[in-house]
Amino acid sequence: MQSKYKIRLLRANLLAAAVALALWTPATPPAAALVLWLSVGWLFITALILDFSHRHSRGLPWQIVPGALLLGLIASAPERHSILIWAWAAMLMLPQNNWVAAFNLSATLISFVMVAPLLDGPAFILLICSLLVLGLLALSRAQQLIDMNGSIRQRLRLIPGLNLWAGEQLLRDISREQTRCEREGVHAELFILHIKRHQLWPTAQKLCELTYDFENVYRLSSTTLVTLILARSPKEASQRRSLLLADLPDNITSEHLELIDIEPATLSVCEISKLPAERVRETI
Incomplete structure (x- = not known):
């Protein structure tokens, strides 16, 4: 099925932007040329490794890189790159964490200050109003995308075909x-794994492959x-x-909790993830 997320189109746009910046480098001051080539490299590499997934976190630190490069381009040669100030609107459209959005807004204001001496009064006012x-x-639009991605992440089955x-x-x-354990005399436990953020999806897929079809895997965070x-x-559960x-990877930490000890009516997903830590503290 063809991807509805238009990754090929986005990749083509990134490559076109990289080519456009590369063609902008002749007769450019050394400092501006350095930032231009850094931007070209970042766009090119991003286009090559680009892959859509709703699983990617919008809070990753790399999201600050395009904003920093854009600010660097404008600061290195405002008289040549002032037109790039319009790109801040596109930057603000990306789903991003609050601190990244704050950085981009601050960088936008700094760009205004650097471009202001190049414009007369009416042109500067028009620029401010338009960009505002x-x-x-x-x-x-960014908030809509954040809400949409959040709802996607909250789907019950997160990966089709896997538990x-x-x-x-x-x-x-x-x-x-x-209820089933009480009726059939089966021992059941919650096996909780604490992993690194970048290991979440590979580990989840591996865990689904290792468990039985009737043993589901859940993503709490x-x-x-x-x-x-x-x-x-309990002995057999310990062996399992x-x-x-x-x-699984060696750096994973784990805890377990007998299912019979849980009161589901009074718990949330966040509280379940904290149960093992509380239980450990009580036994110390």
């Missing part, structure tokens, strides 16, 4: 599994995975945990 309107529209579910599904499953382990006895950890 475009900036508000861009921030509104990977959102944390909200865990709240529904706990009551059902508690960007650094926490949970699976329901069903076994005949050891086997799972042996096939």
Whole structure:
């Protein structure tokens, strides 16, 4: 099925922007040329490795790089690159964390100050008004994208074909599994894994492959995975945990909690992720 996210079109746009900046380098002052080539390199590399996924976090530190490069281009040669001030509207349209948006807004104001001496009064007022309107529209669009991506991440089944579910599904499953364990005399545990953010999706996929079809895996946060382990006895459950950890990255930390000890009616997804830590503190 053809991707509806237009990755090829976005990649083509990034490459076109890289070519345009490269053609801008002749007769450019050395400082401005350096920033231009850094920008060309960043656009080119980004276009090559670009891949859409709603799983990518909008708070990653690399999001500050394009804003810093854009500010550097304007600061290095305002008289040559003043037209790039319009690119700030596109920067503000990207889904981003609050601190990245604050940086981009501050950089936009700094760009205004550097470009102001090159414009007369009416032109500067028109520029401010136009960019203010475009900036508000861009921030509104960014918020829509953030809300949309958030709703995507909260889908119950996160990866088609795998038993990977959102944390909200865990709240529904706990009551059902508690009833079944009491009825059938099965031992059940929540096996909670704390991982690095960049390891979340590979580890989740691996965990889905290692667990049985009737044992779901749940994503509680960007650094926490949970699976329901069903076994005949606590000893067998302990052996299952050891086997799972042996096939997962070494830097993962884990905790477990017997399912019978949980009161699902009074818990949220966030509280479930904190249960093991609280339990450890109580036993110290």
